[in-house]
Amino acid sequence: MNRIFADLHIHLGRTESNLPVKITAARNMTFHHVVQEASGNKGLSMIGIIDAHSPPVQEEIQAGITQGIYQEHPNGGIIYQNTVCLLGVEVECREPNTGPFHMLAYFPTLEAIKQFTAWLQLHMKNVQLSTQRLYQPVLAFMKKVKSLQGLVVPAHIFTPFKSLYGSATTSIRNLLDISLLDAVELGLSADTYMADQISELATLPFLTNSDAHSLPKIGREYNEFLVEEPSFQEFTHVLKQKRDRKIVANYGLNPRLGKYYQTFCLVCELQKEKAKQTCPACGSIKEVTGVKDRIAMIKDQPSTSPNNRPSYIHQIPLDFIPKVGNKTISKLISHFGSEMNILHHAPIEEIAKVTNETLANYIDRARKNNLIVEKGGGGTYGKVISSPVTRRLSCQEYH
Ligand SMILES: [Zn+2]
Numbered sequence: 001m002n003r004i005f006a007d008l009h010i011h012l013g014r015t016e017s018n019l020p021v022k023i024t025a026a027r028n029m030t031f032h033h034v035v036q037e038a039s040g041n042k043g044l045s046m047i048g049i050i051d052a053h054s055p056p057v058q059e060e061i062q063a064g065i066t067q068g069i070y071q072e073h074p075n076g077g078i079i080y081q082n083t084v085c086l087l088g089v090e091v092e093c094r095e096p097n098t099g100p101f102h103m104l105a106y107f108p109t110l111e112a113i114k115q116f117t118a119w120l121q122l123h124m125k126n127v128q129l130s131t132q133r134l135y136q137p138v139l140a141f142m143k144k145v146k147s148l149q150g151l152v153v154p155a156h157i158f159t160p161f162k163s164l165y166g167s168a169t170t171s172i173r174n175l176l177d178i179s180l181l182d183a184v185e186l187g188l189s190a191d192t193y194m195a196d197q198i199s200e201l202a203t204l205p206f207l208t209n210s211d212a213h214s215l216p217k218i219g220r221e222y223n224e225f226l227v228e229e230p231s232f233q234e235f236t237h238v239l240k241q242k243r244d245r246k247i248v249a250n251y252g253l254n255p256r257l258g259k260y261y262q263t264f265c266l267v268c269e270l271q272k273e274k275a276k277q278t279c280p281a282c283g284s285i286k287e288v289t290g291v292k293d294r295i296a297m298i299k300d301q302p303s304t305s306p307n308n309r310p311s312y313i314h315q316i317p318l319d320f321i322p323k324v325g326n327k328t329i330s331k332l333i334s335h336f337g338s339e340m341n342i343l344h345h346a347p348i349e350e351i352a353k354v355t356n357e358t359l360a361n362y363i364d365r366a367r368k369n370n371l372i373v374e375k376g377g378g379g380t381y382g383k384v385i386s387s388p389v390t391r392r393l394s395c396q397e398y399h
């Protein structure tokens, strides 16, 4: 069996013919550009394209298959060179008395997702666009996905405004049958240690994906799977831990780098140490509750991971490393092949030769988890502090 890297939440900005798909995503994020970037620079063997429900995107995939650029994998997914692309969708649901929350689904074949699009069309205003409001109960969504042999995964489950725990409920059980879910996606501001403080998640696999809206952000979070080959069927085996397939590790941002980690006062635009308290600076209670504080409100146990929970590895993507610009990243990639290689495998001395000692030292410290991070919150990412101090942070300091 093989160990592969997979990022299963990537958006598209436009079609080749320049039709909008996701307004907030980069215009150069077409289906073809994304598969090219993922299989080349990023070195990902499996990706999930989340806007594959869009009819003009489906036409492009179909045309690529006809021209022989892509092939349909006999076990599900679309093959481009060394990468298999799973076809997915993100929708915005709302139940009576809840805020909006995002749900992901993945389908085995182009034909299956086309059938799903036909259903969406009846319950959505503009099916060409990404992450649109679905005017159907979440249960109807899940049943439809399952009837087409698809998989259901709630997206970035702790994010304020747009997620199950962030804006809909304190317990998933209040809204739906947990046994119908195939996994949950943690989102950038949470990690396994934080999520395993909620006991109802114990039976669900955790996924760590980038939710990329631009090409450089692809792979800022990803999963390592043990599989026979990258394909939809193997992915379903991974989630069910069938025939020794499994998630080997989750690679994610240090949650403090995530843009919703800390609670944030909306009036004076400063981070607060605690949620639901008046801001010590301006006295207001208007806030964006950070993921750290939201989990503290809804948790029901000390962090307890089930035995089969894979390790969670905090990683710092290259573009978070101080003084690393696009030029340096391209230089590193042309030398070492892919971002995955640079972050995890390339010898530090080699990186120093190609760039400089300081940068090599940052990457070394990122691998050893001892870079110092300023917390993110209220929609602004955290930052790696460019300090020469080398010390290992304790687990306590991370959370
Ligand atoms: Zn979302």
Ligand SMILES: [Zn+2]
Pocket (backbone or CB within 6 Å): 009, 011, 050, 090, 131, 155, 211
């Ligand atoms: Zn998304």
